[in-house]
Amino acid sequence: MRLLLQLALILSVCFIGDFLHRVCGIPLPGNILAMLILFLLLCTKIVKVDQIAEMSDFFLKRLPFFFLPPTIGILAVYGVLKGNLILFFLLSVLATIVTLAVTGKVTDILVNIQEKGKKDA
């Protein structure tokens, strides 16, 4: 499909996601609903991956770029945190490292147990 049409298709899904969140009051963010809807559209083959291949590639390849503006927004919190700034920063970093390690290790062990079980069976 032509690029602008691909974009229009993806944005339409976002539109529906926003609609479900804001008008119908579904307590999930529009972005997450849009991901869910697009996933269902792909699973039901109503939309095929080829039809949005270039545009989804465009977004996926530079995903962090789109998160930069909210990131720069942390400038606004500087005044609110005052003396707690360093503690706040260290705590955020530490908790992330621990969460990542524990989640990964537990999932890794479980996946391996499951795969081993299947091989033995």
Add this chain to the structure above:
Amino acid sequence: MREVLNTPFFGIVLTIVAYEVGVACSRKFKLSICNPMMIAAVLIIGFLLISGIELETYNLGGDYIAIFLGPATAVLAVPLYKQLDQLKAHLVPILIGILVGTLTSFAIVMLCAGIFQIEEVLKFSLLPKSITIPMGVELSKSIGGIPAITIASIVITGITGGVVAPIICRVCKIKHPVAQGIAVGTASHAVGTAKALEMGETQGAMSSLAIGVTGVVTSVITPILLHLLAG
């Protein structure tokens, strides 16, 4: 003179240039510390602080870019769909992993808050740190946190996840691509997922899945756990 900058083009160009510098650095040095997003964020924040340009002026352009967070998040459905078989095959470990991760994040924040005697409001603002911004803001409001602080901790969490993910996977010997992806997505939402996509398609897909599930699980269990602990 400052009026020259009162146009969306300033923020847009600054963001693109900073991002491309970040990408160029990370290609050149190939270290996970050289995360393009972290470099870009430091450059932009540094530039605004040194020049004294207001955040509002930057946001004239930044807001246009932020609109595209919607489609950028939506298309995470594509890698997820392509890895549907992996998802089906490992559904139970995936869900348990995400639940354990959510509880770990809760426990570590509560524990550190106790040790360092952190104010209640700061603690409540930190609890939603591993979930995506719109969900985190809602949860923060409902448990008595300050949304601005929550957003800041979500952002720091995301960048940290992207930077440390490859190191932690190596050090802790987390080898299965499914486990790597779930770890990154559960700990560091969509910003970390950008790194997971670089690690591989399976990692990216699992991380995408974990964003949504972690968001829902965290939003549901955090108020319940706080209620139980208070009671």
